[in-house]
Amino acid sequence: AAAAAVVAALPAAVRSATGADISGPAGESATALRALDADIASRLSAIPAADRALVTGHESLGYLADRYGLDVVGTVTPSLSSQGQVSAAHLADLERAMEKAGVRVLFTESGVSDALAQAIRDETGATVVELGIETVPSDGSYTTYIEDLSGRISSALTDAEG
Numbered sequence: 001a002a003a004a005a006v007v008a009a010l011p012a013a014v015r016s017a018t019g020a021d022i023s024g025p026a027g028e029s030a031t032a033l034r035a036l037d038a039d040i041a042s043r044l045s046a047i048p049a050a051d052r053a054l055v056t057g058h059e060s061l062g063y064l065a066d067r068y069g070l071d072v073v074g075t076v077t078p079s080l081s082s083q084g085q086v087s088a089a090h091l092a093d094l095e096r097a098m099e100k101a102g103v104r105v106l107f108t109e110s111g112v113s114d115a116l117a118q119a120i121r122d123e124t125g126a127t128v129v130e131l132g133i134e135t136v137p138s139d140g141s142y143t144t145y146i147e148d149l150s151g152r153i154s155s156a157l158t159d160a161e162g
Contacts, residue, residue, distance in 0.1 A: 001067070003142075004033035036143055040150045044068040051157045053101040055094065055126070057112030060133050064149070073101045076112050076120065086116060098124050105156045109133040129156045 008030040011023040045068070052070050054061060058077040065072045074094045077086060097103075098120075106126045108117050110133070117128045131152055137144040 001034065001037050004030045004037065007033060032143075036146065040146060041068055043150050043154050044070065047154060047157045050102060051104075053103045054153075054157075055098055055103050055106050055120075057108040057117075060109060061107070068150075070153075071101070073097045073103060076106070076108065076116050086113075091116070091120065095120065095123050098126065105129055107131050107153065107156070110135075127156065127159075 007026050011021065011026045014020050014022050047070075053073045054065060054070055055074045055076070056072060058075050059072070061070075062072055064070070074097045076091075076094065078090055098106075103124075104126055106117060106120055106124075106128050108128060108130050120126060121128050129152065131149060133149070137148065
């Protein structure tokens with residue numbers, strides 16, 4: 001929805017700066033982005049309320065979680081940087097938060113220590129699912145990227161039920 005709003009605002013800015021009229025392609029792109037948003041919302045809304053809590057590698061899914069009604073209850077690395085320091089106390093707090101929220105899936109991405117993810121898995125029984133957050137799909141498409149990301153999240157949380 002935010003991307004569609006930006007695309008919808010482009011024609012006026014481009015016309016003002018260059019005189020070019022891009023309203024047709026911009027309108028088509030905005031429409032496609034709104035449809036994509038609706039598809040993602042539908043896919044993620046199908047996750048039962050009890051399974052909508054996430055633990056991620058770092059704070060990389062906050063916007064997606066906020067937009068689609070998911071709840072990030074903790075992160076392995078306590079910052080956006082993969083250089084953030086992880087303490088034993090942080091891991092213990094994370095494991096307690098996972099238990100309290102009933103989190104059964106740990107989503108990781110590049111830069112998250114495999115050893116930390118496995119230690120959390122061993123302590124909590126959570127399934128570890130790596131997301132290619134930093135990877136551009138082979139077709140270079142945002143649509144492919146966000147559909148794959150939301151599909152992997154939805155599948156992992158749905159498969160982890162019970």
